[in-house]
Amino acid sequence: MYTSNGESYFVVDAHIALWDGRPENQRNLHGKQFIDCFYDYHRNLSPETEVWSYEDYLYQGGERLMKDLFADGYVDHAIFQPAFLGEFYHRGFGQTEEAFALASAHPDKLTYNHNFDPRNGEAGLDQLRADAERFGLKGVKLYTAEWHGDSRGWRLDDPWAYRYFEVCRELGITNIHVHKGPTIRPLDRDAFDVKDIDHVATDFTDLNFVVEHCGLPRLEDFCWIATQEPNVHAGLAVAMPFIHTRPKYFGQIIGELLYWIGEDRIQFSSDYALWTPKWLVEAFAAFEIPAELSEYAPLTVAQKKKILGLNAAKMYGLEVPAELRLPDADETATGPRGADESDLVKA
Amino acid sequence: MTITESPRYDVLERAAYTALGGVADPELDEPITDLGFVRSLVVRSAGSLAEVEVHLRLPTSFCSPNFAYLMASDAKDVLTSLPWTGLVTVQLDDHHDSGLINAGLAADAGYRGTFGHEAEQDLEELRTTFRRKAHTAAMERCLTALLRAEPDRPVERLGEVVLADLPTDRHTEALLRRRTVLGLPDRPDALVLVDHDGQGYAESDVPLALRRARSTRISIDGNAHFCRGLLRTRYPGSESEQVHRPDGAESADASYDPTFIPLPTVPKEQRR
Numbered sequence: 190m191y192t193s194n195g196e197s198y199f200v201v202d203a204h205i206a207l208w209d210g211r212p213e214n215q216r217n218l219h220g221k222q223f224i225d226c227f228y229d230y231h232r233n234l235s236p237e238t239e240v241w242s243y244e245d246y247l248y249q250g251g252e253r254l255m256k257d258l259f260a261d262g263y264v265d266h267a268i269f270q271p272a273f274l275g276e277f278y279h280r281g282f283g284q285t286e287e288a289f290a291l292a293s294a295h296p297d298k299l300t301y302n303h304n305f306d307p308r309n310g311e312a313g314l315d316q317l318r319a320d321a322e323r324f325g326l327k328g329v330k331l332y333t334a335e336w337h338g339d340s341r342g343w344r345l346d347d348p349w350a351y352r353y354f355e356v357c358r359e360l361g362i363t364n365i366h367v368h369k370g371p372t373i374r375p376l377d378r379d380a381f382d383v384k385d386i387d388h389v390a391t392d393f394t395d396l397n398f399v400v401e402h403c404g405l406p407r408l409e410d411f412c413w414i415a416t417q418e419p420n421v422h423a424g425l426a427v428a429m430p431f432i433h434t435r436p437k438y439f440g441q442i443i444g445e446l447l448y449w450i451g452e453d454r455i456q457f458s459s460d461y462a463l464w465t466p467k468w469l470v471e472a473f474a475a476f477e478i479p480a481e482l483s484e485y486a487p488l489t490v491a492q493k494k495k496i497l498g499l500n501a502a503k504m505y506g507l508e509v510p511a512e513l514r515l516p517d518a519d520e521t522a523t524g525p526r527g528a529d530e531s532d533l534v535k536a
Numbered sequence: 537m538t539i540t541e542s543p544r545y546d547v548l549e550r551a552a553y554t555a556l557g558g559v560a561d562p563e564l565d566e567p568i569t570d571l572g573f574v575r576s577l578v579v580r581s582a583g584s585l586a587e588v589e590v591h592l593r594l595p596t597s598f599c600s601p602n603f604a605y606l607m608a609s610d611a612k613d614v615l616t617s618l619p620w621t622g623l624v625t626v627q628l629d630d631h632h633d634s635g636l637i638n639a640g641l642a643a644d645a646g647y648r649g650t651f652g653h654e655a656e657q658d659l660e661e662l663r664t665t666f667r668r669k670a671h672t673a674a675m676e677r678c679l680t681a682l683l684r685a686e687p688d689r690p691v692e693r694l695g696e697v698v699l700a701d702l703p704t705d706r707h708t709e710a711l712l713r714r715r716t717v718l719g720l721p722d723r724p725d726a727l728v729l730v731d732h733d734g735q736g737y738a739e740s741d742v743p744l745a746l747r748r749a750r751s752t753r754i755s756i757d758g759n760a761h762f763c764r765g766l767l768r769t770r771y772p773g774s775e776s777e778q779v780h781r782p783d784g785a786e787s788a789d790a791s792y793d794p795t796f797i798p799l800p801t802v803p804k805e806q807r808r
Contacts (some may be wrong), residue, residue: 219632222597229596233762233769341654406563406759409751434788435761441754448747483684484750525744 190513191263191497193474198494199513201501202267202466204366204401204426204458207254207288209280211247219336220277227463234430239468249462251291259298262459262466265498266507268300270330270366270401270426276337289324300505302328302366307349308337314356321360327505328364329357330401333385345385354393364504365389366399366424369411383411390418397504399456402427403446412449419522422504423450425496426460432472440478443496444485451526452492453517456501473497491515548579548620552588555618559610561603562666564760565673568592568607571760572767572777575629585622588615592628593774595766601633605650606659608641668732671714673756675728676749677707677783695742700724706782757784768792 191198210224228246249257258264269292271283285303292301301324305317320326334342343350345367357365369383383404390398401424404411415421423446431439446455457473459466474493478485494515502509520526556577557569568574575591592608612626628637640650648655679694682702699722702708712722720726720734727736729745737745761784768775775792790796 219597222630222632226596226598229766229769233765406755406762408755408758409748412751413748431758431762434765435758435786437786438754438758438761438784441758445747445751445754449751483687484680525747 190265191470191474193471196474196490196494197513198263198470198474199498199502199509200262200264200266200466200470201457201498201505201507202258202262202264202459202461203399203456203501204270204424205254205258205267205461206269206271206282207249207251207284207291208271208282208462209248209278209284210282214278214280216277216279220274223274223277223282230427230430231463234434235464236433236468239465246462251287254291254461255295255298257465257467258459258461263470264298264466266298266300266502266505267461268302268328268501268505270302270328271304272330272332272335272368273304273306274332274335276335300327302326302330302364304330304332305353306335306337306343307347307353308340308343310349314352317353317356318360321362326360326362328366329362330366330368332368334368346388350389351392354389354396358393358395363395364397364399366401369400369402369404383407383414386411386421387414387418390414390421394420396420397422399424399504401458403442403455405442408442408445412445415454416449416525417523421450422454422456422500424456424458426458427463429457429459429469429473430464432469432476436476437479437482439476440482440485443488444478444482447485447488447492447526449525451518451520452495453500453520455496456504457497470497546579548586549577552579552590552615552618552621553577555614556590556611558614559607561607561763562663562670563600563603563756564763565666565670565756566760566781568611569777570779570781571764572771572774573607574777575771582622586620587623587625588621589625590615590627592626593767593771594628594631595763595770597630597632599631601631601637601651602647602655602657602659602662604628604631604633605637605640605647606662608637609647612641667714667717669752669756671711671718671720671732672749673753674707674711674714675730676746676753678702678711678728679746680750680753681707691743691746692739693742694746695727695729695737695739697728698725699728702728753783760784761786761789 191200215221224247228243231246232240258267269288271285271288274282289301292299303320303324303326305313307313309316333344367386369386383400386398386400397420399422400411400415403423403425405428411423415423428439428442431442459469476488478488499509499515553569553574556574557567559568560566561568561571564571573592573594575593578589580587590611592611594604608626608628612624615621615624626641628634631637636650647659679697682697683689683691715722718732720730729742730736760781764778764781780793780795785796
């Protein structure tokens with residue numbers, strides 16, 4: 190929990206990883222390029238005091254994760270969203286066994302989500318069933334730009350992906366986190382739209398689709414789709430750290446999300462270990478839309494509380510202390526919520 | 537152009553660099569020279585013609601390969617079309633598809649020839665998509681500037697604004713250039729708020745059209761500054777090759793951009 194200016198926030202870090210990017214785990218140059226790309230993101234967007242050494246960045250381990258998130262970082266609950274990247278790393282990028290053991294030791298603090306790849310066909314479906322049972326899965330993290338043999342990507346509306354979503358539905362895996370963001374992409378397949386989200390969200394209305402990185406670098410495509418699909422949510426992984434060097438850009442992202450999809454469908458995340466949550470939580474609780482952006486209304490404390498934790502807590506059924514809970518906003522199911530505009534009227 | 541002051545290149549190299557200024561990153565709507573994507577440029581005389589070798593660099597190893605290919609092949613095209621060039625070599629450095637792209641460029645294999653089955657979509661379609669987005673963003677910059685200058689103007693009436701209502705400034709110039717690319721009219725009485733086919737909006741649809749345009753503009757400006765920042769992180773010293781981008785600039789940009797002048801922050805209550 191984070192308390193500032195007499196306001197307390199229940200914090201859910203909805204997108205974290207326990208990765209291993211060390212040279213001994215790199216299968217090829219792409220493995221090095223991938224972690225180096227993350228490290229450039231980290232160096233470029235972090236305050237100077239929060240920049241880690243390259244060595245520290247390659248691997249953290251569970252003890253450091255627990256300290257960074259829970260001892261130092263004000264986080265009440267965090268959710269693993271692992272990327273497999275088996276073509277780049279010998280033992281994968283996200284460390285399944287280590288992360289699951291940590292989550293099992295701290296079930297009150299950690300939820301383990303796993304991943305699947307529909308290109309694994311029938312065998313992958315069996316694996317998904319086994320994984321769901323073993324890990325008690327409530328959610329999965331999907332990486333459509335993952336390389337797999339000759340294929341460098343897949344789409345959520347591929348027929349095989351639909352079979353996996355049907356199994357998710359059957360197993361109660363309701364929270365589908367999808368990486369739609371910068372870094373590695375296949376060629377044209379999803380290079381500039383989130384159209385496949387549109388299809389699956391319409392066909393699987395009982396599943397939640399959390400678009401990680403809220404569609405950046407193509408925020409407008411995400412907003413347009415999410416505004417029409419009540420089960421599409423925005424994950425703020427990688428968007429959060431803009432709060433430091435690019436507060437106007439960050440304010441615009443938040444302003445747009447509030448307008449198009451409303452305050453109940455936006456989730457905070459540090460994307461640990463890309464960044465640590467401590468400074469992000471502090472900065473977000475203190476954040477105000479820059480005054481020169483007169484087209485947006487001020488960000489309210491209630492909106493900050495929902496984004497920092499209550500929205501993800503609701504999706505994952507996490508227990509929130511009664512005094513920290515908030516009711517849902519009274520907003521339309523589809524179409525622009527205009528959350529900023531309605532606040533202007535109230536003000 | 538900054539290049540005229542640059543001691544880095546000789547006369548032919550400057551001419552080549554100027555030609556590269558005609559190559560844009562389609563997504564960021566900016567020349568690759570302004571973005572600092574040209575890593576090196578060497579011109580060697582080879583008889584009556586000259587050999588040109590250019591190395592391009594991008595903000596990450598995983599920048600979208602279709603954009604990477606588009607910029608690299610456009611670079612090769614503009615250099616090849618100069619009357620004094622012979623062999624032109626364009627190499628993309630440090631990209632996850634460097635090998636594939638460089639081999640494709642050397643063989644003039646084309647986009648589909650380079651990427652085979654992965655190249656599902658035509659490059660011209662990709663270009664068109666981003667030209668439309670660039671126009672949308674330029675249109676929004678003009679109309680939002682108008683709204684900020686005249687806060688009492690009702691948003692719904694923005695659909696009536698014509699080109700003659702816009703001030704003569706860089707936003708308007710940029711809009712006119714992007715309209716020309718799409719074949720939209722530049723007559724003084726032409727509507728400003730139009731879709732890419734030149735169609736205007738009913739009054740009730742104007743606010744939503746403007747909001748959509750705004751999110752497009754935010755995306756482009758945000759990406760441009762993020763990519764510029766990543767390039768500086770990845771290639772220290774590259775900031776000296778980047779030309780100031782006023783759209784989307786923030787206070788933090790002053791630390792590396794000597795031409796940056798932050799706008800004064802005026803509290804809302806004073807402005808209204």
